[in-house]
Amino acid sequence: SQQGEEDPQALSIQEGENATMNCSYKTSINNLQWYRQNSGRGLVHLILIRSNEREKHSGRLRVTLDTSKKSSSLLITASRAADTASYFCATDGNTGKLIFGQGTTLQVKP
Amino acid sequence: DAGVIQSPRHEVTEMGQEVTLRCKLISGHNSLFWYRQTMMRGLELLIYFNNNVPIDDSGMPEDRFSAKMPNASFSTLKIQPSEPRDSAVYFCASSWGQGTNQPQHFGDGTRLSIL
Numbered sequence: 001s002q003q004g005e006e007d008p009q010a011l012s013i014q015e016g017e018n019a020t021m022n023c024s025y026k027t028s029i030n031n032l033q034w035y036r037q038n039s040g041r042g043l044v045h046l047i048l049i050r051s052n053e054r055e056k057h058s059g060r061l062r063v064t065l066d067t068s069k070k071s072s073s074l075l076i077t078a079s080r081a082a083d084t085a086s087y088f089c090a091t092d093g094n095t096g097k098l099i100f101g102q103g104t105t106l107q108v109k110p
Numbered sequence: 111d112a113g114v115i116q117s118p119r120h121e122v123t124e125m126g127q128e129v130t131l132r133c134k135l136i137s138g139h140n141s142l143f144w145y146r147q148t149m150m151r152g153l154e155l156l157i158y159f160n161n162n163v164p165i166d167d168s169g170m171p172e173d174r175f176s177a178k179m180p181n182a183s184f185s186t187l188k189i190q191p192s193e194p195r196d197s198a199v200y201f202c203a204s205s206w207g208q209g210t211n212q213p214q215h216f217g218d219g220t221r222l223s224i225l
Contacts, residue, residue, distance in 0.1 A: 042201055098210050
């Protein structure tokens with residue numbers, strides 16, 4: 001399976017700290033995407049990183065991609081209580097469709 | 111801009127009944143995806159359309175499930191007859207282009223409970 005697997009499954013930090021989530025996958029990809037899901041809501045797209053890119057930034061978010069290790073990481077800097085959510089990576093694996101991981105549940109305590 | 115709109119938000123019905131879930135795409139998007147989310151299996155792609163044509167329906171569980179796009183901006187997912195194991199949150203998402211090189215925009219889902 002080319003499913004992305006997030007690590008850790010759950011993360012609890014204090015407001016202001018940085019949060020790092022990792023994603024590993026099994027097959028070659030064209031791109032990898034990160035999404036956020038707040039409780040009771042749909043997924044929201046955060047960042048898309050292509051296989052020829054190594055790092056992308058968006059505000060307080062930084063995504064890295066290491067295709068040799070088949071892994072990606074999502075860093076949220078200076079976390080806020082509003083960042084509390086589940087975070088998913090999704091890979092395409094040359095299948096034409098996204099396969100989502102099981103997600104990391106992040107809790108940011110005020 | 112209006113996002114992806116799903117209806118109903120919640121549906122509770124008895125097994126054996128027909129269930130119809132509805133989705134309105136973002137204007138200008140030409141790809142439509144139906145997903146199902148459960149605690150046990152996570153987020154699973156059921157079917158996706160491009161330009162109103164079903165491209166991949168390999169995730170549709172069985173013949174009880176069917177999906178249509180009667181026009182470029184609207185889709186339905188029908189379950190007939192419904193079973194308790196169909197209980198889940200069903201999401202639709204839309205995107206521009208084909209495949210996975212564009213972000214997908216999700217609706218807020220339909221929480222389906224089959225008693």
